[in-house]
Amino acid sequence: MREHDETGETIDEVDRLLDRAVSGDADAFGKLYDMYVDRVYRHIYYRTGSVADTEDLTQQVFIKAWQAIPRYRKTASPFAAWLIKISHNLVIDYYRSNKASTSLDFDVVDSNRDSNPAYLAESGFARQQIRRAIFELPGDQQQVVLLRFIEGFSYPEIAASLGKSEGAVRVIQHRALAKLKKILEKEKQ
C-alpha cells in the first residue's frame, strides 16, 4: 500500500481529514479541496477542453462533494476516485443540458476559444484521435478507460469506485478497447 497518495500527503493524513470532514468540519474539507483541486481540474479539462467550463464544473464538484460527504464511506477506492466519479457525472449532466447532442462534440471543444493551443499541440494528433474515440464509448466503458488509463487507478480501486467486481472491470476494459479499435478503424476509412 502506498504510504503517500498522489498529493504527497500520507494516507493517514487524508484519512484524518476525511473523518473530520464527514463529521461536518469545514476547515478539514477546505484542506481536502487544497489537496485535490488540481487533480479534479485536470480531469475535467481533459473532458471539456474549456477553461471556463472547467472552472465552473470544478467548483460544482466540490460543492457536490461537500453535500455528499456525510454519506462517504471508506472503501478500497481512494478519495480521489470518488471525486473523479462526481466530476464524471457532472460533466455528463452539463453537456446533456447544454449541448444539442448528448455526445461530446469534440470538434467544437477542440476549437473552443478557451482551449489552450499549447495543450492541443502537446497532445498530438494521435492523442486527440484517441481522446475523441474515448468519449464515444458508452457509460461504463468510458469510465473504466478514464479511471484506468488517464487517472491511473488500479483494478481493485476502480472496482470499488464503480461498485463492481474486479472481474467485471476487466471484462468492461476488454470491451472498451475492442470498441475503441472499431471507432478508430472507422475513422481511418
Added chain:
Amino acid sequence: MKSLEDVLARCIEDIQAGRASLADCLERYPDRRGELEPLLKIALSIEPPPDVRPSDAFRVRARVNLMEHIHATRPAGRTASRTGGGRFKRAVWLKPVTISMAVILLLGTLGTGTAFAAQDSLPGDTLYPAKIGTEQLQRALTFDEDDGVALELKFAGTRLEEMGAVAAESPDDAAVAAAGYQRNLERALSLSERLEDGTARAGVMETIALTTAGHLEILDGLEDTVPGAVRETIMNTRETAFNGHRGALTGLATEDPEKATEINLDTTGGRLNRAGNCAARDDVEGTIAALNQFEMLNRLGQEIYQTALQTGMDTTLIRQMNNRAAAEHLTILNGIGTGSSGEIRAAVERGIQSSQWRYGQTDTEQPGGDETGPGTATPGPDDDKPGGSQGQSDTSGASGSGKYGK
C-alpha cells in the same frame, strides 16, 4: 485457460509497470496473438494528458466561494432550527463580478473595456482603482439598505479573494485588501442598523452573521498558508470579521434570540475546531487565539440568553441548545487540554469557565454528571433569572474548577 480479458489486463499491467514489453506478452500467449496485439497497441496509446493546472487566482477564488457556500447553507448549531430559515437568507455563493447594463452605460469616464478588464485586477495592479470605482458606482445605484448590505458583503468577499491572491507575494497589497474588507464590513453593519423594520433588520443581521462566520474559516485557511510577513494582516482581518460577527449576532438577538443562539453555537463550535486543529500541529499561538474567541463567543451567548429572558419569551429551545452544546464543547476542550502546555491549559480552563452557564439549562432533571458530562440541574423558579458568571443554577453539577482528563 485464462480468459482473454484476464490476459489482456495482466499484459497491460506488466507493460505499464515495465515488467514486460509488448513483444514479451505476445510471445507469452502465441495462440492469442491475433486478438491481443491490436488491443494492447490501443491500450498503450492511451496516455495521460499534458499537465494542466488551474491558475492561483482561480484556486483562491473557488476556495473562498466554497467556504462561503458551506457556511451559508449548512444548518446552524446541532439542533433543528425553529423556523424554516426562509427569512431573508441570501445564498452567498459568489459568481464572478458582473456589471449590470445600467452601470456599463454610466461608466462614461472609464469605458466598458476598462471596466471589464478591471474586474480581475488585484491591489497593486494599474486597473485596481478602476475596479474600486466600479464598486462605488454600484453602491451609488443601490437604494435599499438590504440590497446595500448584500452588495457590501459581496465586496467584502472579493477583498478576501484579493488577499488570498496577493498574500504570498506582497504584504503591502494584502494590507490594501484588508483595509478594504474592513470598510466593506463596517458599511454593511452601518446599513443594517438603519433598517427600521425589525424583521428586515433581523434578516440582514442573520446574513451578516452567517457570512462573517464563513469569512472566519477562510481567514483561518489563509493564515495557515501565507508567509509570516503577512500573517499579522490576516489575523487582524480575522479580528475584524469576528467583531463584525459579534455585532451582527447582538443585533439579531433583539429580534430573534433563537436564531442568534443557533448561529452563536455554530461559530463557537467552529472556533473550537480551529483550536483543536492548531493544537494538533503544536501551533500554540493559533490555539490560544481560537480559544480566546471561543471564550468571547460564550460570553456573547450568555448575553443573547439574557436578552431572550428580557423579552419574556419561552426560552426552552435556547436552553436545550445550550445544554447540548456545552456537553460537546467540554469533550473537545478536554481533548485539547490533555497533554498540552501551560499556556494552552490556562486558555482551556478559561474556555470551560466561560461555558459554565450553558450547563444544566433544561427543564428536566439530568442524572448527576461528572466533570465530563452535563451537570445536574434542578429546575426551579430561579432558573430563568440570569445567573452570575458561574452559571444559571446553583445546583449545576459541572465542576467549576474546570478539571479535565490527564
